[in-house]
Amino acid sequence: MTLVERIRAGDRLALARLLTQIENEDASGFSTLTELFPHTGRAHLIGITGAPGSGKSTLVNRLALELRRRTGATVAIVAVDPSSPFTGGALLGDRIRMRDLAGDQGVFIRSMASRGALGGLARTTAAVVDAFDAAGYGWVLIETVGAGQAEVEIARTAHTTVVIEAPSAGDDVQAIKAGILEAADVLVVNKADLPGADNAVRALQSALELAVNLRPVWDHHGRLETVEAASAEVAWTPPILKAVATQGEGIAELVDAIQAHGAHLLAGGGRQRRDRDRLRGEVLGLLGAYLLEAFLESRGQGDLEVAVDSVVSRRSSPRQAVESLLRARR
C-alpha cells in the first residue's frame, strides 16, 4: 500500500509520520499532501482560542469527549504551543489536560510548536489540518497558542471559531478593543464558578452590540484584506455561553452552539465562502513565499545586502530600497 492508501485506510502511524514531514516542510510530505488534497473539505474545523490560562486545553478535552459521545464521528486535535524565540525549543503540555481522551482510538491528538510563526498557529498548521481532514476525521479541533488581542489567524483556518474568556480578563474597554472578539463565532466565559463571570458576560454582550457585524479576512501579512464576503453572509450573532470546563458544565450547550453555527454556515453558503477565503489565503501566502524565493535566487543575496546597507546608513528609506531593487530587476 502507498502512504496515501495507508492514511486513507486509517493507519495512525502512517498519518503521524506524514504530520512530521509536513511540520518539517519536507518535500515528500507536501507531495503526499497533494495526493490527499482531493479528499479534504469534509471535516468541520473548530478553532479554540483565548488568553493563556483561560482553559483552552481543558475545554478541548471536554469538547472532544462530548463530540465523540454525541456524534460518534472521529475527532482530531491540533494543539499549538509557542516555541522559544531564543532556543527554538518548545514545551508542549496540552496533553496534560487531555488524559480523558486516552484509550479512544477515535481521537488523535497532535501537539505542534509554533516554530516562530506569529498569529497563534504554526506556519504548517493549515496543512496538518488538511491531512487530518483527508484521513477522514469528522471534527478537527485547533487549539491556538494562548492568544490575546491580535492573534486571529485561527478565524481564517477554522469554520467555527470559539473564543474563551476567563472572568476578570479586563474591563469592558478591553472587550471592545480586542480584535479577537470579532473573530468569534461562539464566546465562552470559562471558569464561570469564579466571581466576576456575570460581569464578563455583560462586558462581552455590550461589546458585541457595539460591533459592526462584519467578518474581516486577514491576508498572509496580517493586513485587512476584504470584508466583502461578510455582507453576503447572513448575520450570525455569536452566543455567549458560560462553562466550567473542569467540571464539564456548559459543554453540551457549547456543542449545540457549534452545531448550530455549522448548520448556519451550510444553509447560508457561508461554509463555501469560508473555505474559499481560507484557501485563497493559503494560495496567496504560498505565492508570496515562492515569489520572494525566486526573486532572491535570481538576484542573489548580495543585492539585498547592498539595499539593506543603504537603508542602514539612512541613504534611502526601506520603501525606496525595495523600489530600486524591483526597478533594477527589469
Added chain:
Amino acid sequence: MTTTKLRILIAKPGLDGHDRGAKVIARALRDAGIEVIYTGLRQTPEMIAEAALQEDVDAIGLSILSGAHMALVPRVLELLKGQGQAGVPLLLGGIIPDEDIPELKRQGVTAIFGPGTTTDAVVAAFKQAVADAPPRS
C-alpha cells in the same frame, strides 16, 4: 526550506506524584532547542505508547521513582514494538537500583540516569540516542 526538529516525549508512568525531575529534564531539553511533549503524571504504559505514536517522537524519556520500573518499562517497550515503533529509543531516569540496570538494558532501554546526573549529560544522551537510532520507514 526543510527544518528538522527533534521531538521527545517525556512521561511519568505509574502512581508516584513527584514530577519535579521530569519537569527539570523537559526544561533542559527545551533549552537545548528540542520540542518536548510532556504528558504529565500518572500515565499508563498504553497512554505513553499511544502518545508516542500520535506525536511521532524521536525518543522517549520516562521518569520513575516508585520502584515499579520492572513492571512498567517492559510493558512500554512491548507496546512500542507492537505498533511498529521498536526503533524509538527509550531512556529512563529516577530511582533505579543498580542490579536492575543490566536487565532493563537487555530489554532495550538505551540509557538510565540516577540522581546527580547533570542535565547536560541527559541532553547529550538523548541526542546521541536519536543519532544512533535506526532510520524510520
